Amino acid sequence: MLNAKMIRSKFTVTFKNCKIVTQTFLINSMSTDSSQPSFEEIRKYLWGFGKGNVNLSKNEDTGIATLVLNNPEKRNAISGQMMVHLRDCIEELEKWKSGKAVILQGHNNIFCSGADLDFVRAAGTKQGASYMSTWMQDTLNRLQRLPLISVSLLEGFAIGGGAEVAVSCDYIVVANNAKFGFVHAKMGLVPVWGGTTRLVNKIGQRKALDMLLTSKVFRAVDCLNIGLADAMVPTAESFVKTMEWLSPRIQHHYTIVRANKTSVINTALNSYQDSLAKEKTMLVPFWGGQLNIEALNKKIKHEPSQNGD
């Protein structure tokens, strides 16, 4: 792992009979920090824990991928093996250059019951904590940064680590039967997969603190009322309705969809100035490009939509 290390060197200069000592600090970024585990090492460790998998399917025609958490005997709890699968799926999505969106779901209409409690018991060491938090936080950071529009479709329970996965997505759609909770405190834990940071970004500091401290499990309509969920859909047709809800958000060319997602996520993850600087660089591929010229030629008149959406 790369580690920034300061090297100080002194230069003495004589100016008008005075000795001036200048100090130069160089950053040596090539040294390695052997105390940090490599991701390969963590992969091997996690792979030894539990069953289950994560299934990715990509539809090249629609540009929509689905990612399904699958561990039916444990309400889709995330085992060590599934942590490895999840990262591999995100890496696959990073390579998908023409995709527009990804929908995350749990197998058989249950989103996810959090980390596999058998894993939590077996890996309950300092090493286990460090490996899991490093791996899962990095994996979910990468999910959040994908240039795809990410939607978590919550059916049934999304608790503990399941809630952390859900808030890593751009949008949360709840089925009528969804139940969502950061239950970590009740389990004698704190979220470390990036869930606290992302929850605060979604619903604000006070509501997030309340949610963490009470370990309350929220019903679908409450998720909508507190601004955590973006839409609520009937459980019986949750996937179809989620696709309908998503459709206007991905109506444009995939390059436009991805550029807008990238710009927005940059504001969330970078400083104001960095975000402005990055935003300025986004226009070049589009300005005077084919999509822009076609739109100009149509002489579009922009009007409010009829149904107020």
Ligand SMILES: CC[C@@H](C(=O)O)C(=O)SCCNC(=O)CCNC(=O)[C@H](O)C(C)(C)COP(=O)(O)OP(=O)(O)OC[C@H]1O[C@@H](n2cnc3c(N)ncnc32)[C@H](O)[C@@H]1OP(=O)(O)O
């Ligand atoms: C790293 C830790 C932290 C994080 O940072 O993210 C966490 O995620 S901590 C984990 C938090 N999750 C839990 O504590 C889940 C506890 N489980 C439940 O509350 C309930 O099981 C449920 C999820 C509300 C579902 O209830 P229900 O539909 O009534 O099913 P059952 O309770 O009968 O469960 C069926 C079956 O599944 C097993 N199960 C459920 N969740 C997990 C889990 N997270 N890990 C392992 N196993 C789980 C449950 O024990 C049952 O097994 P059997 O009794 O053998 O059938």
